[in-house]
Amino acid sequence: STKGPGGEHMFQLSTMRFATVSEFRGRVMVGIREYYDAGGELKPGKKGISLTLEQWTSLKEQMDEIDEAVKELS
Template sequence: MQPLTFVKPEVSNGLAGYFRLPAKKMPKIKDKKKVSESESSDNDSSEDEKPAPSKKSKSSLPEKDENGDYSWQLEKMKYVKVRAFKGNVYVDIREHYLADGKLKPGKKGISLSVEQWRRVKELIPEIDEAVKDL
């Protein structure tokens, strides 16, 4: 195990900025589906057969969380949630944090009304073009 590295940041924000943990490489996890498909292809001589389609629920929506919100994970602690608040529906894009073993929404993020969300969706082609341009 590598020791902690002492780093003096340009702007001190407490002890958290002074110590840096060494980077760890996460072990690669084999996809069970791929492994089972490769094993089954070794046993079957016909390569023309397609695997049976996976059974999906009729709805493409994820299950609701404990608060009754639909939720999609973007990154480790960043989520998109669809929630109701005071009788209005919002699309919430936000960083979360752990407190008392529960995932809670943080200050960094934005809640868009349905109308604002529709406008963002209309702007996506233009935004994609701007991203390509930069």
């Protein structure tokens, strides 16, 4: 991971899409967001989602089922 402009941990998924782990109002959040180049600096765009730790845990617990659904449709 790398550190983002706001101190968040950033994990690159594609050219301008990142998974992030950050803190917002005292809560840890996991996000997936598109970023844009603002004069050489990465800035978060409007397209994305932020999950609470509870939502992130729920998503991880369902990952095997999600993978199976993806395989069915691929």
